[in-house]
Amino acid sequence: MGDRPQLERLRDSFDLPGLKMGVIPDRTxxxxxxxxxxxxxxxxxxxxxxxxxxxxxxxxxxxxxxxxxxxxxxxxxxxxxxxxxxxxxxxxxx
Known part of the structure; x- marks a missing residue:
């Protein structure tokens, strides 16, 4: 799976009930x-x-x-x- 579908899936996951998703920025x-x-x-x-x-x-x-x-x-x-x-x-x- 390429980057675009993975990122789209992550973006769309923010609205899933019961999920708290964080993203670690690359320079953190x-x-x-x-x-x-x-x-x-x-x-x-x-x-x-x-x-x-x-x-x-x-x-x-x-x-x-x-x-x-x-x-x-x-x-x-x-x-x-x-x-x-x-x-x-x-x-x-x-």
Missing amino acids: QLDIYPGNSFSIFDGKRVELENLGDNPTHTDRQQVTAYQRAFELLARGAVYGDEARTLIQTELGAL
């Missing part, structure tokens, strides 16, 4: 390296997205570590109209 100084993608489900399960496998963690210590990582990443993100504008700007540059 982060307190933690973003690493691989992960998702946290109900604070009880973490699913990782690695190249060779997609492990799931349910161990409380692991879940807590990923929740902390998410909090650090979230500090560098922008939300709402500012995030939507970043995505729209990128789409306009394509």
